[in-house]
Amino acid sequence: MPxxxxxxxxxxxxxxxxxxxxxxxxxxxxxxxxEMVSRPIAVEGQEVTIGASIGIALYPQDAGAARALLVxxxxxxxxxxxxxxxxxxxxxxxxxxxxxxxxxxTHDAAPADSVR
Numbered sequence: 001m002p003x004x005x006x007x008x009x010x011x012x013x014x015x016x017x018x019x020x021x022x023x024x025x026x027x028x029x030x031x032x033x034x035e036m037v038s039r040p041i042a043v044e045g046q047e048v049t050i051g052a053s054i055g056i057a058l059y060p061q062d063a064g065a066a067r068a069l070l071v072x073x074x075x076x077x078x079x080x081x082x083x084x085x086x087x088x089x090x091x092x093x094x095x096x097x098x099x100x101x102x103x104x105x106t107h108d109a110a111p112a113d114s115v116r
Contacts, residue, residue, distance in 0.1 A: 012077075014070065020058065023090065030054045030088035038086060053080040054088035062091050 015033070020026055037052040055077025057069045076091040083089065 012074075014073075023058070026056060026058075026090075027088065030056065034086050034088065051085040053077050053085070055080055055091065056088060057091040 015029075017026065017029070034052045034054065037050060040047045040049045042048070055073040055075065057063060057072035057076060059069055062072050063069045072091040075095055076089045079095055080087040080089040
């Protein structure tokens with residue numbers, strides 16, 4: 001690609017945490033991930049920077065099924081992107097999403113009270 005041209009690429013990944021003790025701990029980790037991903041790197045002699053936006057959904061507060069949590073976190077991520085670069089957002093019930101599709105039962109869905 002010639003210098004000066006850039007094309008945004010959306011790459012997504014998922015981080016799953018167990019035994020979360022506080023939302024503050026999750027926020028600290030999200031900030032650390034954003035900071036590390038945003039560090040400039042050299043590619044073919046050019047300094048390149050990328051950014052990260054993180055959406056967060058919590059089990060069992062937000063949803064009890066894996067698919068639903070992914071949908072909610074994805075929607076929170078898009079809200080973070082709207083706010084601006086380098087942001088993380090916790091999903092909240094007031095966000096405009098297709099919540100019904102997130103709540104459809106799936107094969108991987110376990111009742112919220114069955115996983116401790």
